[in-house]
Amino acid sequence: MTPEARLSAAIDLVDTILRQKRPLAHALKDWGAANRYAGSGDRNAVGNLVHDALRVKASAAWLMGAREAEVPARAVVLGMLARLRGLDVEAIAALCSGARFAPAPLEAGERAALAAADLAGAPPDVAGDYPAWLDGELAASFGGDRIAEAAALAARAPLDLRCNALKIIRPEALKALGHLAPEPTPLSPLGLRIAPNAEGRVPHVQSEPAFLKGAVEVQDEGSQLASLLAGARPGMQVLDLCAGGGGKTLALAAEMNNKGQIFATDGDARRLAPIHERLSRAGVRNAQIRTPRAGVMPLDDLAGRMDLVLVDAPCTGSGTWRRHPDAKWRIRPASLDLRRSEQRAVLDLARHHVKPGGRLVYVTCSLFDAENGAQIADFLAAHPDFAVVPPAANAAAAGLAPLAVHAEPRGLGLLLSPLRTGTDGFFVAALTRKA
Known part of the structure; x- marks a missing residue:
């Protein structure tokens, strides 16, 4: 495929994703299946164009003069070429020649917008490239730094x-x-x-x-840090309550040097499917998988016995927007409410399995206070038999003392982000059950 053809394909894909609210990965997979002539280089190039366009959808559209809610895919992609890839008007015009497989030539208004490349007067959600309704959520976490924090979430991830x-x-x-x-x-x-x-x-x-x-x-460095902050040690009895594909289970097993026992489970058996092969490849011998039956996790025998219960909670995933830029444009207020409800339920389940003197560690890959500090504050108010481990003390115990500066304002946990720590966004709170 020529560069012009790749650009046309990217515009079509962005249009499909925005109109149909489709996950980017699914749209790319279907496009590849329907266009088998495209080699791996073409698929990667088109995929990167689409990823980049969705990273900066709001600011790219604003730059092109698009102010309506449903912005044209062409405006998003062309604006991205100027904003993120640094192409000037003539370079973009050369790609939009109108020749076979190339996008239509630039209109006069498009040329003027690209020449100006001006975000002056853009509101915070446009400058930071996030949905306007999330401005309050990000302000609750970062205040006046929310634009810079969100802009870092729009960058490419290593x-x-x-x-x-x-x-x-x-x-x-x-x-x-x-x-x-x-x-x-x-x-x-x-x-x-x-x-x-x-x-x-x-x-x-x-x-x-x-x-x-x-x-x-x-494994993102932020996820690695969350696993280290959990505080697993050799000989412990550990429950990984939302194990999913097993990334943190593997990390905990290594910290435990295969000594003690990890019980790994998840409410969704399909998410657990990859864990068996991963455990075998990693040489993990101290993990027992508890597969749910009809959505119910078989954990009754573990009640009150665990030294550590890790809750890698279901969340909106806002901390992973660098890797999944389409997700931020699909999230809705109802999604946040649903995740909050799921988090309360899993915390309530987790507390029953922590032994007196044991630890409950709550982790999200979200940057929203509603899912993080506010959730822990509510839990502590309802369950006075638990207390927070001060974030500085928890970081020091894990050999990660420099992280102490990233404690959230109430001292309920550590908040990592691309801007602060160069990682994906993670929140980690450690609690102890009073003996």
Whole structure:
């Protein structure tokens, strides 16, 4: 495919995603199946154009003069080329020649907008590229910093890997993957980071021998930090209550050096499906999978016995917008309300399994206070037998003392974000059950 054809395909895909509210990954998969002539390079290039367009949908449309709620896909993609990729008017005009498979030529108004490239007077949600109704939620978390925080969420994310301490140490992993130019992550002692290239692509590490042998796992540095802050130790009895595909289960097992027991479960058996193969590849021997039956998790025998219960709670996923930019345009107020309800339910379930003196660690990949500090405040008010571990103390105990500066204002947990820590957005609160 020519660059012009790739651009046309990206415009069509963005139009489909915005009109049908379709997940980006599904739309790209269907496009690839319907256009089998497109090689892997074409699919990657088109996918990167679509990702980038959705990262900056609001500001790109504003730049192009689009103010209505339903913005044209063409305006979003052309505005992105100027705003995010730095193309000037003539470079964009060359791609929009109107020739075979190329987008139609630029109109006079489009040329003028691209030449001005002006966001002066744009409201916070446009400057930060997020839905207007979320302005209050982000203001509750970041106040006047919300535009900068949201803008960082619109940037491209690196590829982060976690070294599996059961199989490798970081210096060895750096050598094994040296041809990919990894760097140590600045905060996690277990992480490697590979920066995206100029087009936003990162290598397919799943074909690397180090990955196939279980020496490294794909895991954002923020998720690695959350796992370390959980405080798992060898010999503990641990319940990973929302284990999903097992990313944090693997990390906890490595911290425990395969000693003690991890019980991993999830309310959705389909989400648990990948965990078995991942545990085997990583060399984890101390994990027991509790598969739900009819949505009910078989955990009665664990009540009041756990040293640590990890709740990687269902959430809106706002902290992962760098990786899933389409998600921020699909979220609705009802979605936030639903996640809040699910979080309350899982916290209520979790508390029954914490033994006196044990820990309950609550994690989200959200940046909204309603899902984070406010949720913990409500839980503590309803359950006075639990108390917060001060974030600074929890960070120090995990060997992560520098994170203490990222405590949320009430001291209920740590809030990580792309702007603050260079990670995906995560909230981590550690609670203890009074003996």
